Structures are given as structure tokens and as C-alpha cells.
Amino acid sequence: MLPNFTYxxxxxxxxxxxxxxxxxxxxxxxxxDLLGCLRDGVFSAEKVVSLxxxxxxxxxxxxxxxxxxxxxxxxxxxxATDATIAERYSALAQAAASxxxxxxxxQGTIGGNICQRPRCWYYRGDFHCLRKGGNTCYxxxxxxxxxxxxxxxxxxxxxxxxxxxxxxxxxxSVRIASRSGTRTVSMEEFFVxxxxxxxxxxxxxxxxxVTEIVLPPVADGTRSVYRKVRDRxxxxxxxxxxxxxxxxxxxxxxxxxxxxxxxxxxxxxxxDAEAALTGGNxxxxxxxxxxxxxxxxxxxxxxxxxxxxLVRGLMEETLRALEG
Amino acid sequence: MSNNPDKPGSKxxxxxxxxxxxxxxxxxxxxxxxxxxxxAQEAQGATDGHLVVALNVNGRQLRVPVEAxxxxxxxxxxxxxxxxxxxxxxxxxxxxxxxxVDEVPRYxxxxxxxxAEGGEITTVEGVMQGEELGQVQEAFVQEDAxxxxxxxxxxxxxxxxxxxxxxxxxxxxIQEGMSxxxxxxxxYDHIFKAVRRAxxxxxx
Numbered sequence: 001m002l003p004n005f006t007y008x009x010x011x012x013x014x015x016x017x018x019x020x021x022x023x024x025x026x027x028x029x030x031x032x033d034l035l036g037c038l039r040d041g042v043f044s045a046e047k048v049v050s051l052x053x054x055x056x057x058x059x060x061x062x063x064x065x066x067x068x069x070x071x072x073x074x075x076x077x078x079x080a081t082d083a084t085i086a087e088r089y090s091a092l093a094q095a096a097a098s099x100x101x102x103x104x105x106x107q108g109t110i111g112g113n114i115c116q117r118p119r120c121w122y123y124r125g126d127f128h129c130l131r132k133g134g135n136t137c138y139x140x141x142x143x144x145x146x147x148x149x150x151x152x153x154x155x156x157x158x159x160x161x162x163x164x165x166x167x168x169x170x171x172x173s174v175r176i177a178s179r180s181g182t183r184t185v186s187m188e189e190f191f192v193x194x195x196x197x198x199x200x201x202x203x204x205x206x207x208x209x210v211t212e213i214v215l216p217p218v219a220d221g222t223r224s225v226y227r228k229v230r231d232r233x234x235x236x237x238x239x240x241x242x243x244x245x246x247x248x249x250x251x252x253x254x255x256x257x258x259x260x261x262x263x264x265x266x267x268x269x270x271x272d273a274e275a276a277l278t279g280g281n282x283x284x285x286x287x288x289x290x291x292x293x294x295x296x297x298x299x300x301x302x303x304x305x306x307x308x309x310l311v312r313g314l315m316e317e318t319l320r321a322l323e324g
Numbered sequence: 325m326s327n328n329p330d331k332p333g334s335k336x337x338x339x340x341x342x343x344x345x346x347x348x349x350x351x352x353x354x355x356x357x358x359x360x361x362x363x364a365q366e367a368q369g370a371t372d373g374h375l376v377v378a379l380n381v382n383g384r385q386l387r388v389p390v391e392a393x394x395x396x397x398x399x400x401x402x403x404x405x406x407x408x409x410x411x412x413x414x415x416x417x418x419x420x421x422x423x424x425v426d427e428v429p430r431y432x433x434x435x436x437x438x439x440a441e442g443g444e445i446t447t448v449e450g451v452m453q454g455e456e457l458g459q460v461q462e463a464f465v466q467e468d469a470x471x472x473x474x475x476x477x478x479x480x481x482x483x484x485x486x487x488x489x490x491x492x493x494x495x496x497x498i499q500e501g502m503s504x505x506x507x508x509x510x511x512y513d514h515i516f517k518a519v520r521r522a523x524x525x526x527x528x
Contacts, residue, residue: 007375007392007438032434035395036415048392052439077428101504102482104416106428107435234503235417 002038009050013057013177013211020049021179021207027051029073029112032104037117042124042132057111057211060085066217072111072210076100079110079163089215091224091243095166095261098228101235111210114164114174114190115202118157118265119237120147130155130198144301146239149308151264155194156301158262159201160237164191165259165267166226169243171216178208191266201265221254222247227318228261229310238262240310242270244318246277253277253286258294258315263307270294273315282323291315377441381406382450388437396440397421397432400447408448408477412506419505422478422485423447429485429504448477451484460484463522464515471509479505483519492523 010016020027024046028034031050037043051057057073060082068084079085080096099105099113117123118131120139128134139147139156147156168187175184190202204210224245230236241261247254256277258270272293280286294315298308374389381404388403397414400406400423409432412420416434423432424446451458457465460483470476479502486493486501493501498519507515 001398002393002395004391004393007436009438028436028439031436031439032416032431035434035436039415048436050436050439101419102486102501103419103422103429103431103504104434107430234500 002035003041003044005038005045006047007050008047009053011053013054013209016049016051016054016209017177017179017207019047020209022047023206025049025206027209029115030075030104030108031112032100032108033112033116037124040124041126042117051209063214068215070110070213070215072212073109074111076105076108076110076113076163077102080105088218089166089170089224091166091226091245092163092170092215094226095162095228095241095243098226098238098241099162110163110213113161114167114187114213115204115210116160118201119160120157123157130194131157133199140301143303145303146237147301147304148264149295149298149300149304149311150260150268151193151266152299152301153193153195155198155265157194157201157265159191159264159266160262161267162226162228162238162241162261165241165261166224166243167213167215168267168269169245169257169259170224171245171257173214174210175212175214176204176208177211178205182211184214187267188269193265219247221249223322225318225322227314227321229314240307240314242311242314242318243267244322246282246319246322248282251281253280253282260294260311260314263298263311270315272296277319282319287316287319287323290319375438377438379404379437379440379445380443381445382447383444390437392436392438394437395433396423396435396437396445399437400432400445406447406449409481410474410477412475412478417506418475418478419482420475420478422481422505424481424485427485427488429482431504446481446484448480451480458484459525460487460518460522463518463525467514467518467521468511469514469518470507470511475505475507475509479507479515483522486519487523487526491526493519495520 008019010019026045028048028050057071059071061069063069076096076099080093086093122129122138123131127138130137137155148158173184173186174190226243228238228241230239238261240263243259245257256274258273260268273290276290276293291312295308295311300308376387376389379386386404388399390399400409409423410420412418414433416431421432422429425443460480482502482505498516
């Protein structure tokens with residue numbers, strides 16, 4: 001049984017902000033990650049503040065500027081099956097469809113998906129690790145098959161979200177409500193590395209919540225794709241994933257945006273590979289340069305060196321598919 | 325076994341289901357009432373720190389005292405005595421607790437009971453007509469789609485939800501649609517056939 005907590009279901013975003021700012025309060029969107037964390041004692045909650053009464057945070061609609069606004073409580077199923085997203089932001093539709101299982105996608109929300117906690121088995125298990133306020137990372141000398149090869153320092157989690165890399169590559173931003181009003185930050189500004197904050201994966205503070213995600217308009221000639229590798233054929237987190245958004249001008253790559261999943265504590269921008277692609281054709285030589293650039297600076301741990309090869313393979317396969 | 329819900333299912337004139345129902349009545353923590361409008365918050369503090377939630381389960385209104393931490397699974401099994409829904413992993417991985425909320429499959433173990441207020445909940449008991457099996461259940465029998473049967477109620481509900489969204493799924497769509505339900509006996513091939521059979525029985 002879950003540990004005890006009180007339950008609030010605010011009727012407005014302002015109330016939710018107020019209630020979730022209290023000590024010991026946690027936010028409940030779909031609840032699929034939260035309940036697992038509470039059950040396993042990863043963290044505790046005195047009060048669960050449910051957002052389920054906030055219908056205004058559900059739904060997908062066009063913005064005046066030609067982009068798309070996705071309410072934070074929109075389910076992953078709705079994101080995966082929305083016709084506009086499938087057509088114009090296909091990397092996001094594919095990422096949402098590849099997350100978890102049908103039941104969890106029916107319940108889990110896009111806002112919750114980008115705010116989910118890491119799956120590191122030391123963090124989730126009975127280990128008082130750095131991320132839980134302890135003084136050591138058990139993954140460094142432990143079973144680190146599923147840990148990061150980029151961006152680790154002190155703590156070596158990977159960010160578990162599939163949708164976050166897709167959103168980042170598509171140039172999305174996150175709208176955040178707090179007591180002082182609302183603000184919008186880019187996906188890249190939203191996530192933090194352990195070197196910046198070893199206890200949190202994003203910039204949200206108590207009393208702040210994601211209300212919506214905003215996608216910019218899509219330029220003509222843009223193709224996007226999300227490709228994911230996992231241990232089994234379904235219902236698993238990414239060993240590695242790649243969201244690729246490429247804008248073509250004829251045969252030439254006008255711009256490229258690449259974000260990796262499952263290999264870093266946040267969606268990992270493969271900036272060197274983007275640079276290798278931009279201005280070139282998607283020919284074999286250019287793709288090979290991008291593949292090499294994509295793993296520059298990788299620092300595998302004892303058991304996760306295979307992820308370097310996975311990233312190389314993902315990059316090559318994905319870019320070749322975009323060419324065709 | 326009788327297929328007629330009105331016909332007694334045994335010599336004593338008491339069907340297995342009504343017998344269980346009679347046994348349950350004395351200890352039932354849930355009260356059946358007409359359409360209720362009380363929300364968890366309105367009822368908060370009304371019953372010794374319990375909340376009273378109004379749940380619509382299989383077309384009936386239940387008003388149930390719960391703690392905030394109680395999952396829908398715990399309330400269905402322990403308070404509403406609808407034990408067809410099973411607990412497997414208890415952590416949203418196996419699908420044994422799958423129920424429909426507003427026609428959509430969800431894990432009851434990962435849903436707080438208070439969060440299920442306002443939704444139309446359907447459990448495996450709700451797809452039967454008295455003692456008569458639902459079409460998906462019938463398809464599972466015909467295709468021998470289980471061995472131990474423990475995961476079957478969850479599988480059945482996942483199929484019910486899948487066929488509501490997609491009445492005529494391909495094998496690939498069945499495999500994807502059923503990927504949230506594990507079967508430790510490994511009856512997957514038979515389960516996939518049962519989904520096709522159920523689609524035919526439902527006229528998909």
C-alpha cells in the first residue's frame with residue numbers, strides 16, 4: 001500500500017501553484033511515475049496536489065503564429081494519435097507512441113513525461129544516493145549498463161523521457177506557472193545536468209508547474225523522425241534514442257537539430273553532428289562525419305560502452321532514412 | 325453452465341455469482357446509491373479521515389470511504405468486492421489490473437481511487453451479462469488463450485479497450501495494443517488469435 005498523504009484537487013492553476021508550494025507537496029498529473037516513486041519510497045509526500053481538475057490544461061490547439069500548443073495534461077495517447085502532430089511534428093508523435101505501454105500512455109501526460117524522475121536502479125532502489133541527498137553515486141562502481149555516456153558528473157542518470165528529446169529537436173518551449181506569473185523557457189533551458197543541480201532534472205521549483213508546451217511553426221522542407229532502441233520490442237525505456245529534425249533546401253541540409261535520448265541526464269543535443277550536416281548533402285560521406293561527431297566526448301562507464309556504438313548506429317540509420 | 329442470467333445456475337437455485345454477492349453483502353464497505361455528486365473534497369473529513377468517493381463501476385454508483393492513498397485496484401477488490409480485477413506487479417508493469425476508465429484501458433494499480441471519480445469504470449465483471457460471458461471472454465475460451473488464467477481479466481479488458489478504438493486490428497496493431505499486458509505462461513500467440521476472434525464475434 002502507498003504511504004499516507006493528504007489529497008487536494010485544486011480548481012485553478014493559481015490554486016495549484018499555491019498548494020504545491022507548501023512543504024512536502026508533490027504534483028500529480030497522470031500519476032504513473034509519481035505513484036511508483038511514492039510506493040518505492042524514492043521520495044515522500046505529505047500532500048498530493050492533483051491537477052486532474054484543471055481541464056484548461058488538456059488539449060492540442062494551433063497557435064496564432066502557426067505553431068501548436070499542447071496542454072500539459074494532454075495524454076501521451078492523444079499526442080501520439082493527433083493528426084496534426086503526426087503530419088507536421090512526426091518525431092513527437094513517434095516518440096509519444098514509443099513510450100511505455102498503451103495503458104500508461106492513456107494515463108500519462110506530456111507534462112508528466114518530461115518531468116518524470118530517472119529510472120536509475122540505485123536512485124529507485126534502497127540506496128541513499130547523491131540524487132536523494134546522500135554522498136555517493138552507486139552507479140560509478142556498480143551496475144552501470146543503463147547509465148549515461150554524456151553529461152555525467154557525480155551522478156550518472158539518463159533522462160528517461162522519449163518525448164523530451166523530440167520536443168527539444170523540434171524547438172519546443174515550456175510554459176511554467178508560478179506565484180510570480182508565467183514564463184516560457186526553451187527545452188534546453190528547462191533541463192539541467194547534475195553539475196548544475198544534482199537533486200533535480202529540471203529548473204522547476206516547488207510551487208512551479210508546467211502548463212503547456214509550445215511548438216514553433218514548421219518550415220517547408222522539414223522532416224523529423226524519432227528512433228528508439230530498447231532491450232525488447234515493446235514497453236521499455238530507451239537504451240538510446242534519437243530525435244532528428246532536418247530542414248532540406250533541395251538536396252542541401254539547410255538546418256539540422258539532433259537530440260539523443262537515453263544517453264545523458266537530459267536530452268542531449270548532438271551539436272557537433274548538427275554542424276557536420278549543415279550545408280552538406282545527406283550523402284554517405286556527410287553522414288559518416290556526423291556519425292563520428294555524434295559520439296565525440298562520450299565518456300562511457302565500465303558496462304555501458306555499447307551505447308557509443310548504439311548512438312553511431314542510430315545516427316547512421318536515422319539520417320539515411322531521412323535522406324530517403 | 326447456464327447461459328441465461330435469469331435461470332438458476334445450480335440445483336439449489338442460487339447461482340455462484342448471486343451466492344458470492346450474498347456473502348459479500350454483510351461485509352461490503354461500499355454503499356450502492358443513485359447517481360451521486362459528492363466529490364472527494366466535499367466529503368473530506370466526513371468519515372474519520374477517510375474521503376468518500378463516488379465511483380461509477382459497471383454502470384452502478386458506489387459511494388466508498390477511502391483513504392487518499394488507496395488505489396482504484398484496492399478499492400475495487402477490497403471495498404467493492406469486485407475481485408475479477410487482479411493485482412500482479414502492483415507497479416504498472418504487468419497489466420493484470422487493467423480496467424476501462426471511460427472506455428480506455430488503464431492500470432488500476434497506478435490510479436488513485438480519488439482520481440477515478442467522474443469516470444465510467446468497467447471491470448471484467450462488467451463485460452458479462454449475468455452468467456453469460458462477454459464476446460472477448462468467449463473468444464479467449466475458443467482460442468484457449470490462457471493457461472493459469474491469472475492475467476486473463478486484465479488481458480480481456482485490454483482487448484475490450486483495443487477493439488473499441490480499433491474494431492478490426494491487424495496482427496501488428498494487436499501486438500502493439502496488447503503490449504501492456506504480460507502473460508507469464510506465454511500464451512501470447514493464442515491471445516493474439518483470441519483478439520482476432522473477438523473482433524469477428526463483435527462484427528469488426
